[in-house]
Amino acid sequence: MINNGSCLHRLMAVRFAIWDLHLYLDTHPEDEEKLCLMNSYKEKYRTLLSEFESQYGPLNAETASGCSWLKTPFPWVKGGAC
C-alpha cells in the first residue's frame, strides 16, 4: 500500500490533477486561471519526478536508457518507493 505522504503518491496525485485540468481545458480553453494552474502542476510534476528518480531510479522506461530502470527496486518491493 502506498503511503499518502510518499513521493510516488504525490507524483500520482499531481499527474491526476494535470489530466483532470487538461480535460476541463478541452471545453474551457479561455480559462486562464486553470491553464496557469495546470502549467504549475506540470512544473511540480517535473520537480517531483526528478526528486523521485534521484532517490529510487527511473520511474519508467521513458526516462531510462536501456535496462537501467530494471536495476533499482520496483515500488512494491523492499527498498522501493513505497
Added chain:
Amino acid sequence: MLQIANYLRFSATVVTLMSLEFEKKPLNAGGNQAESDGILYNSGYFVRKNNKGEIDVNNYNPPCRQKMPMQGNYAMPMQMPEKSCKGEKVNPSVCNKSAFPVNTALAMAYVPFQQSTEVYSYEKALTRGTIFPCLDKPFLMGCCK
C-alpha cells in the same frame, strides 16, 4: 407483420422529418458568424462549412471560443478572447458562456456547461476522483471514503 412494418416506416419518417427540421433551423440571424461560413445550431455550437459548402465536422467553434492556432496536428495554447459572444469586453479569466444555451429546443436533453469553479488540492483530487468539487458526486458515498 404489415402493421409492424408500417409502424416502423412511420417512425423512421418521423425521425427523418425531425432531423430535417433541425437541419433547417440554423440560428445565424443576429449571430456573430456569417451564414455563408457555417451554421449556428440550437445547441450553441457553430459548425463550419468547407469549400464545397458541406458541413465540416472537424472544424467547429462554440460561439464563446476563438479558433485555436494549430501547429501541425496539435492545437497551441489559446489566446484570451477580448470580447464575449455578444461583443462585450470580458475579464480574460471568465467566459460569459452560461450553463445552458440561450435557445433551448423542446424535447432535447442538455448537459449544463461547467462553470469555472474552485478546485481541490491535488492530493484530495486523487482521493475524490476529480479536482472539481462541483463534479464530486456522492454516488458512492460510504464505499470510497
